[in-house]
Amino acid sequence: MEQYPKHIGIIMDGNGRWATERNLPRMEGHKAGAKNLKRLLKHILKKDIPCVSIFAFSTENFRRSQEEVQALMTLFMNYFDKELSFLIKQNVRVCFSGRAKPLPEGVLKNMRKLEEMTKNNGPKTLNICINYGGQDELVDAVKAISEEVQAGQYAIEEIDRNTIEEHLYQKLPPLDFVIRTSGEQRISNFMLWQSAYAEYYFPKVYFPDFDEEAFDESLMVYQNRNRRYGGDNEKKNS
Numbered sequence: 497m498e499q500y501p502k503h504i505g506i507i508m509d510g511n512g513r514w515a516t517e518r519n520l521p522r523m524e525g526h527k528a529g530a531k532n533l534k535r536l537l538k539h540i541l542k543k544d545i546p547c548v549s550i551f552a553f554s555t556e557n558f559r560r561s562q563e564e565v566q567a568l569m570t571l572f573m574n575y576f577d578k579e580l581s582f583l584i585k586q587n588v589r590v591c592f593s594g595r596a597k598p599l600p601e602g603v604l605k606n607m608r609k610l611e612e613m614t615k616n617n618g619p620k621t622l623n624i625c626i627n628y629g630g631q632d633e634l635v636d637a638v639k640a641i642s643e644e645v646q647a648g649q650y651a652i653e654e655i656d657r658n659t660i661e662e663h664l665y666q667k668l669p670p671l672d673f674v675i676r677t678s679g680e681q682r683i684s685n686f687m688l689w690q691s692a693y694a695e696y697y698f699p700k701v702y703f704p705d706f707d708e709e710a711f712d713e714s715l716m717v718y719q720n721r722n723r724r725y726g727g728d729n730e731k732k733n734s
């Protein structure tokens with residue numbers, strides 16, 4: 497029987513290089529990536545994969561040129577409003593992970609709108625990481641927990657893994673499988689807590705070329721991994 501990951505993460509990398517190799521401005525790569533994402537999501541939704549997290553923009557991506565950041569923000573604003581509206585009818589709940597500040601109000605407004613319009617959908621979930629950093633997520637969780645301890649809601653001794661999980665940006669299952677396109681073999685601050693026991697895969701293709709076929713090939717890689725969680729169990733994907 498085919499084993500599907502319950503939660504899959506996609507670090508959508510390589511848009512810039514895809515464009516540069518074609519002598520196009522970097523933004524054309526982001527547009528091609530956005531177009532590919534829509535097609536890919538439709539494909540993934542047909543499969544028995546309940547939760548997908550995508551890395552759209554890291555906190556650190558604000559270090560890019562003002563021109564690129566601004567153009568990306570405009571792309572996000574329109575994308576959340578129009579391109580992802582098909583998810584409303586597809587019964588997918590959309591949520592976001594990351595800090596609100598300093599995202600522009602126009603982007604935040606369309607994020608809230610999409611969240612609101614899909615809040616009763618489910619059980620499938622699309623989690624979009626935008627202005628997201630895995631370390632910042634843990635910093636924010638520690639701050640919230642400290643405030644609750646200070647207010648006397650529970651004692652330090654009572655803090656366990658569940659306490660941390662309850663204070664992450666979203667309540668999601670652990671990541672089973674993380675794909676990063678473009679050949680870079682690093683996490684770049686993506687869902688550090690959630691990926692503790694994730695399997696990783698680094699296909700060489702740039703994200704705009706990571707099509708349905710490439711996704712299915714990645715799934716086959718996952719299905720052949722042997723997950724042990726620190727034990728001595730040789731069973732695959734159990």
Ligand code: IPE
Pocket residue numbers: 508509510511512513514552553554557568678
């Ligand atoms: C990923 O593509 C998209 C974002 C980070 C917003 P890049 O823009 O990082 O593409 P490369 O890595 O420069 O090719």
Ligand code: IPE
Pocket residue numbers: 507508509510551552553554557680682684
């Ligand atoms: C990671 O890609 C973030 C996203 C895909 C949104 P980057 O291109 O920003 O990562 P680095 O800089 O190569 O580590």
Ligand code: MG
Pocket residue numbers: 509510511
């Ligand atoms: Mg990159």
